[in-house]
Amino acid sequence: MVEDLMAQSNEDDLDEIFALYLSACDTGELTSRDDFLNQHPEHADQLRELMDAADLIGTFSMAGSASDESSQPWTGPITLPPNRSDNDEDPRLASTASQIDVQTDMADTIGIGSALSADALGEHSNVDPNLTLPMANRSQGDSGPSLPYDLGDYQLLKVLGVGGMGVVYLAKQRDLDRLVAVKMIRSGMLAGQDEVKRFYTEAKAAAKLKHPNIVAVHQFGRRAGHHFFSMQYVEGEDLQKVLAKGPLPSRRAAEIVRDVAQAIHHAHSRGVLHRDLKPGNVLIDPSGQVHVTDFGLAKHTDADSSVTGSGAAVGTPHYMAPEQALGHSDRVTHHSDIYSLGAILFATITSRPPIVGDTVMQTLLKVAHQPPPALRSVNPEADSDLEVIVAKCLEKQPKDRYKTAKNLADDLNRFLCGQTIHARSRSRARKVIDWFGQVPVVAAVTGRQTSGTPIGQRRFQNGILSATLVLPLLLLGGLVWQQRANNAMPTRIRIAGGLPGGLYNRVSEQLSKTLQSRTSVPCEVVPTNGTWDNRERLLAGKFELAPIQATAVNGETLRVVAPLFYEAVHVLIRDDSEIDSVEDLSGQRIAVGPHGSGSRRAAEMVLESLALSESVSPRVEMPWDTLQETNPEVSTEAAIICIGVGSDLVTRMLTEHHWHLLPLPDGVSIALQHPTLHAMTITADAYSGSSIPPAGVHTVGTTAFLVCRDSAPDPLIESTLHSLYEEPSIAGLIPARQAAEWQGLAFHRISRRYYDDLEAAAANSQ
Template sequence: MPDELDKTEPPLVDPLDEAFAAYLRSCDEGGLETREAFLAKYPQLSGQLKELIDAADMIGQMTIGHGPTQGGVTPAVSETGAETVALHTPGPGESGDDPAVTLPMAHRAKGDPGPTLPFDLGDYLLLDVIGRGGMGVVYLAKQTELDRLVAVKMIRSGILAGEDEVRRFYTEAQAAARLHHPGIVSVHQFGRRAGHHFFSMEFVRGTDLQKKINGETLSVHDAARYVRDVARAIHHAHEKGVLHRDLKPANVLINENDEILVTDFGLAKHTDNDSSITGSGDAVGTPHYMAPEQASGKSDSASPQSDIYSLGAVLFAALTGRPPIVGDTVMQTLVKVVHDPAPPVRTLRRDAPIDLQTIVAKCLEKQPENRYASASHLADELNAFLEGRPIEARPRSVAMKAWHWFEGVPLVGALTGRRVLHSSDQHRRFQAAMLLMFLLTPIVAAGFLTVWHQRKDAIPSFIRIAGGLEGGVYSDLSSVLASRVARNHGTLTEVVSSNGSVDNRRRLLDYEIDLAPMQATVIDGDHLCVVAPLFYELLYVLVRSESNVTSLADLEGRRVAVGPQGSGSRTTAELIFDSLQLDDDAVHREVVDWQTLSSDGNQESEAGIDVAMICIGQGSPLVTRLMAERKWRLIPVTEGIQIALQHPTLRPMSIEASDHPGIELPATGIPTVGTTAFLAARDDSPGELVTAMLDALYEDPAPCYGLISRRHAAEWQGLAFHPAARRFYRESPQAKSPSR
C-alpha cells in the first residue's frame, strides 16, 4: 500500500488548453503565419479553438476602446485612429495605475519580439532594434513630424502583458518625464497606438557602461568620473521625489562626447505619492546591484540610500570588471547581498587607491544609515578624490573587518543569524579547526589542569621561611627546618628574620615568604591555613626581685616591658591589658631587647623597667637564665579563666618546675595563660612543599623543645589545615617516625 501511495500520476493536460497556449506563444514569439494555418494543425479542435481565439480578440478590442486613463493622462484619438498622450505627471491624489493590456503585435518577423521593420507607428517610423530587456524592446525610430531620430520603447509581451507590466511601463515613462537633467535621458511622449503601449525618448549615440566594462579595463579616473556624474543625476532624481531602484552599468549610457546619461526608470518609485509598482515582500532590481533592503524583499522601504548602494556597486564593477556580490544562482546572490560583505576593491585591483576603496565600502554598507547621506555627498567625495583632496569617509576598523570575516564561517554565521550558502576554503578550514579544537578542548583542558596542578604542587626551587627575633625560638626552629628541606630535596632555602608573629603574617600574605611560625592569636583571614601545631607558648610575667608587684592588679602606673610591634609577646600583652581594662595611660609600655634584662645586658635600656611580659615557648632558655640571675621573679596570672573567656586564643596554663631545671618553682607550678604556635602557609602553597616541611618537622631529633607530636597534632579539631597537611595527618604516624 505505501508503494502505491508513492506513485503519482502525471496531471492530465486538456488538449484544448494546450492548443490555445501554443497559439498565444506563437503570437508572442512572432511565429504565427495565419490563423487558418494554425487551426489546420488541430482539425479535431478547430471549432472550439476558433471560439477561444475570437473571444480573445473581442476582449482586446474592448480593452482598447474603453481602457481607463493612465495616471491622469487622457487619451485623445487622432484622425488616423491612433491614441496619443501628451506628457503629464500625476497630480495630488491622482492614480498612476493603468490595468489596460495590449493586443497581440501584428506583422512580426519570425523570431523577432517586435513588429516587422520598418514599422509605421503613427508619426514614428520604427527602423531598427537597438535594445532588448526583460519587459520592453527599444527601437531606433524617426519622428517624421519633427524629422529627428528618437528611441521608442514598447512592451514586448503583447496580449500576454499583465497589469503590473503595463503599470511598470508607464511608471518608467512618468518617472523619466518629470526629470530634466543633462545626465538623464529625456522622455518626449508616451501613450498607446495601434494597440501598442510606447514612449519615445532622446536617442543617445554611443554605448553603455556595461559594454565599456566588458571591452576594457577602465582607468581609475574614468571610473570615478562616470559614477560621480551618475550620482549627480541621481541626486536630481531624488530631489524630484524619484528613486531609480535599478541602477546598473547597463542603465548608464555614454554618448559620443564621453558623457553619461541615466536611463531605464522601469522600477522607479515616486516618494511623493508612493507610486511604487511593487509591494512588501518583492525583491526589485538587478540582484548583483540591488541594496540589501531590496534583496530581502523590503522594496517598499527603499530610500535614497538604496540607490547609493547601487552606485557603489556600479563603481565597484567599473573598477574591477565584476559586481561586488556574485552567486551561482539568483537566490544565492540575493542571500549574499543581504548577509555577505563585499570584498575590498584592492583584493581584485591592486592599483586602486585606498580612498576609492573606502568610498566604495561606505556605499556598500549593509545598514542604510551607514552609507552616504545623499547622492550629492557621494558625488562630492568622488570629486574630492578626482581633484586630489582628502575625503571624509574613513576605512573600516580592523576589528570590524575581522568580525565580518569571522561571520563568514558557516557555524558562526548560523549562530549570529547570517546565512552562509557557500563559504571560502579559508572559512571551511577555519571552521574545521574550530570544531577540532572544540572536540579536543576537554582533553587539552584536562591535560593542562593536570600539568598545572603538578607544577602548582611542586616544591619551589627557592624556599623562604620566616623566623622571628634574632636568637628566638622561631628563628632556631626555622633554621633547622630550612636545613633539613635543603638536604632532603636539594632546594635553596633562606630564613628571613622578622619582629615576630604579626610581621610573619603580613609577609606571608604578601608572598614575601613561603611558610612562617606564628601564634594562634594572629592566624585569621581566608587565605591562611595551618601546616602543623608546633608548641605551646606561655606568658611569663617577670617582676624585679625587690619590687612590691605581686599580681596583675599591681601593674597600673608601672613601666612594663613588652615585645616590639608585630611580635607575639606584644599581641598577648595587649590582650591581657584589655581584659584588665588597663589603657595606655594606666600602663606605660616599653619596648626593650629581652637580652638587656639579664645581668650582662644594657643597664640603661632596662633602667626603670618594673615588669616584663614575655610570651615565649614553654621551657624558654631566656626565662631560665633571667630567673637564675635572681634579678627577676615570676608572678602568677590568676585571672586566666576570665582572660580566656574574653580572648579564646588564650587559655589557662601552668609554668611547670620541670620546664626550667635548676630554678626553684612551686611543685604545683605557677598559673598563667598561654597560646599555641603554628607553622602556617597560604592556602595556595604547593602541596609538596607542605609535605616536605612536615617530614622535616617530625624528623628525629625534634627541632625544638616541647614540639607537639605528630600523633597529637592529628587529634586537633577545628583547624583550617592545608589540604596536603590534612592528608599527611590522615596517614599512620608510624609510617613516618615514632610519636613524641
C-alpha cells in the first residue's frame, strides 16, 4: 500500500512538472529542454521519454512540405488518416500513445480547454498538421499528403499555423482569384461531435460579425468529409510576436486596444462573447491595422452555444477574467472580455501579462484572488491615465469594470486626444481595504481566499501582532493628540458678513474687533449675499463663523454658537403709492432681496402665505440703495426686507425717503404655515422720527444665529461667547440669560456648556 501511494505521488509530481513545461512553452519562457531537465533531475528520465515521444511522431511528416518552415509542430492527440486498416498502424505510434495521452489528460484535468491544447501543446510539437487531409493526394509510399491540395474551390498552398483544435492554411480561392485562410479541424474526419460543434461555433460566431477589425468569415461547410471554413487572409504578425520584441509606446498600445475594444463591442452588440482574448489572437497587418481572430471559445448570449461545462476554466490563464479562472463559465459576460482587454493593454505596455504564476494552477489562483500590480509599478514610464484605465478593466468584480467595451474604447480615444478620461482611480480608502484584505489573518477572518500572500502584507501582520502589546498606549496617545487638535485656535479667523447696510455686517465687525483683541488672532469680515451664501461658504470651510437666519440652520455639520437678534419682515410702501393693505399688493412689482439671502427667503414665505405668486406679483431684484432713489424707471412702490429691527437702511427709508410700513394683520396664520417665522410687532421707538403709530406695526419675524461647523475648535467658541456677552457687549444682541432658555437648538458643545453654567449660576443665586 505504501509503495502504491508513493508511486501515485510520483505520477502526480510528474504530471505537474510536465504541465509546467507546457506552460513555459506557451509563454515562451523555456530556454532549452536540457535546462528544464536539469531543474528536475529526479524525473529527468520520465520527462525525456514524454518529450521524445512527441519528437518520434514528427517522423510522419509530409513529403511535399517537410522543409517548409511555416508549418507549425503539434504534440496533441494522434489522428490517423481515413481508410487505413488497423494492421497498417505504425508500431511506434502504438507504443507511445499512452504517453502522449498524458499531455491531453493534464489539459483536461486543469480545465483550461483550448488554452493548453492550443497554446501550450499546439505551438511546440512535431506532427505535421497536413495529416488531417484525406488520402486522395498521397502518392504510393509517401508518409503524408502533398501541397498544394485541392479542396473544392480552394487550393491549399501552405500551413499558416496550428491551434489546439484546428489547422489554418493559406489557400487560393479559384473562382474569386483571391488568397484566403482556410481553417480545418485538426483531427480530420475522426473529429468527435463536441469538437465539430465547437468548430462551427467559432465559424458561426465570426460569420455574424462584419467589422473592419474582425477577421471576416467567407464560407464554411464540409468537403470530402472534412469540416472547414474560409476567412480573410491577414498578412503580418500577431501581437504576441510583436511584444516578444519589447513593450510598445503608450500611444501605440492605446490605439491597438482601442481598435480591438471597438471590434469586441461590435461582437457584444450582436450577442457574441469572445472569451479567449489575448495578444496571440490580435493580428496586425503591414499597414498597422488590427484584426481580431479565433472565436473558438465564443459564446452566444442569446443561447447556450458554449460546449464547455460550467466547471471548466475557459480561456488563456494569463488573460482570463477571475470568474473564468474560477471555472464559472456560466457567469461569463461581456465584462469578462473587458477584463481580457485590460490585460492585453497591460501586456502591450509592459511586455508581460498582469498576473504570472510559476505554474498554470498558480496563475489561475492568482487571477481569481489576487489584485494585479499597478501598471506603473511594472513600467514607471507608463502614462497615469492608462494606469487608471487598466485598473478599471482588471477589477475583480465585473460590475466595477467598464460597462461596455465601447466605454473602454471611448476612454482610450479621450486619452489619445488629450482629453480627460472618465475612469477614476480607486479611492484611497478602497485601496487600503483591498490591501488589508490580503493580510492572512484578515483573509481568514473574512473568509477571503488568498494565494501567495505578498511580503508586505506578511510583514504588516507580524508588525500588528507585535504591536498588540503597545496598542493601549497608542490609543491613549491618539486621544491626547485629538484633544490637542480640538483645542488649537486657528491662525486666522474669518467671519461672514452680509448685505451692505444690514445688521449682519455691523454685528460681525464688532465681534471681529473684540475677538481679535481678546485672542490676538487676526480676524477678517467678508461681505456676502446673506444667509444662504453664508451657509454654503461656511460648509465649504471658507469661514469659521457666520450669522445665518433660522431658516438655514440645518444639517448635521452646522452648530449654533449663540442667538444674535430678531429679524423682522418689513413690508415697505412708498408714501405716494395707492397701496393701503396687503390685498393691494396683488399685481404690484415687489422688490425682494437677491438670491442667496435670508431676506429673499423670508419674503417668499410671506408672499406664499398671502397667495401672491410670482405670476401675480412679479419679484424685482435690485440693490437696496436703489429703493432710496425717486426715478420711477428703476424703483418700485413696494419692497419686502427681512432685517434686524432698527437697521440703518430701513431707518433712512422711513425718515428720509418717504416710505412707510404696511402691517401684516394675520401674522399668526403665517407663522403656523412657516414654523421658522413668528408673529411680532415693530414698535415706534425702534425707528424714532418715523410715522409708526404708538401701537406699532404687526408683522412676522425670524431669528439670526451665529453658526459654526461641528469641528470648530473649543477655544474659538469659548472666546467668541465671551466676546459677545462680556462688557462692552454688542448692542441689540439677545441677552445671554434669554439665550440660555432656548431649547431644541443644535448648540456647539462649548455653547451648550456655557448656557448650562449660566442657568446653574442663576438658580444658585436664587
